[in-house]
């Protein structure tokens with residue numbers, strides 16, 4: 001490829017020739033003529049930058065090659081395309097390059113390998129392209145993409161998009177996961193390093209697989225969502241008593257998908273406007289979590305009653321607080337379309353307290369009940385805590401029978417299996433679990449009978465009143 005540099009090279013050597021002539025003349029000419037020639041040569045040097053610019057225009061006019069620049073900064077903002085291109089080129093270059101530079105970059109998992117040279121070749125649909133990382137004298141960096149004008153439509157319509165998409169994907173994969181939590185209408189960032197995974201999550205294996213399949217289908221569903229004309233988002237409602245793993249499951253979801261988590265505390269958000277601000281500044285490929293949604297302000301009121309309120313009352317409410325309609329607007333209204341690939345998770349201990357509008361199908365696509373520990377879930381915890389991979393420990397049968405009649409949360413069960421001083425004692429832990437289950441079983445049965453007796457007494461009382469009323473009449 002004939003590049004601009006070649007033209008500039010010949011211009012430079014002509015100028016060097018001129019300098020040589022000037023130096024020779026200086027030695028032989030009288031003083032007054034020396035001054036005149038000096039002025040002439042100085043003006044020639046000044047013309048150099050003009051020639052350079054002219055040469056640039058000239059070569060770009062006649063050159064069959066097209067150049068596109070991707071600067072690192074756009075004004076004061078970081079250009080995301082630049083970092084995506086960088087990630088793409090790094091991934092492309094490392095296999096073939098002999099000279100690599102390894103560095104530990106903040107916010108990435110492990111070492112980052114980069115080619116030391118700044119020019120990289122690539123090929124797309126049979127067309128060659130050249131990438132060059134250039135730094136201006138002011139220190140501004142940019143990626144320069146050069147390709148033949150024959151490839152213009154392919155490169156501009158699909159190659160650049162492909163590079164940016166691939167790079168963004170790699171960029172997010174390499175990035176450390178983040179946990180964002182809001183303080184009023186500002187997100188605070190922390191590293192997210194929760195070890196939870198679906199492998200160690202205790203629940204019925206079939207149900208677990210169903211959730212994993214659903215999540216994977218979602219992240220691979222870009223084309224499908226486009227086809228059906230729906231925003232690429234999915235809502236999960238996790239409900240169940242405290243300690244059944246709702247928060248743990250969110251962490252497992254984030255680890256499975258490599259998504260960031262936005263932990264949204266609605267009680268500290270002033271109004272719908274702030275909510276909008278928060279939600280529109282979330283990144284794609286993230287899970288937006290609202291824990292204990294039943295405890296969030298103004299979200300559980302009966303909408304029918306609300307609809308009956310006078311218009312101005314409704315409006316003043318919207319200005320001063322986060323309302324159900326504000327949240328619904330985001331979930332399936334116009335705000336859901338301002339970002340792609342998002343998951344929304346609500347958790348609650350009290351499903352019945354929630355407004356049906358909030359959790360109807362389409363908004364919350366999947367409802368997941370997390371409940372007391374079953375035998376299947378116990379086996380996962382036994383594997384996690386006691387390294388018991390075999391399903392047939394002699395004490396398992398007794399535990400199975402006890403679990404059928406006892407309500408114990410995975411959190412409580414895990415606590416009894418937790419090794420003291422990190423020394424695993426399988427029989428000791430299982431025996432202590434049996435004792436705990438027996439105690440809980442007795443207590444729960446007593447409670448059950450007492451409750452039943454109370455109900456019976458109430459019924460009996462009603463019957464007596466009714467009977468006496470009947471006998472009087």
Ligand SMILES: Nc1ncnc2c1ncn2[C@@H]1O[C@H](COP(=O)(O)OP(=O)(O)OP(=O)(O)O)[C@@H](O)[C@H]1O
Nearest residue numbers: 200201202241242243244245246247248410411414
């Ligand atoms: N299904 C589960 N599988 C594995 N561990 C679990 C499970 N459920 C709970 N745990 C353990 O119990 C602890 C508490 O669970 P978690 O905080 O997820 O419960 P939760 O349902 O979110 O409770 P809350 O309603 O009080 O917020 C976790 O740290 C985890 O170790």
Ligand SMILES: [Mg+2]
Nearest residue numbers: 246247248291
């Ligand atoms: Mg929780």
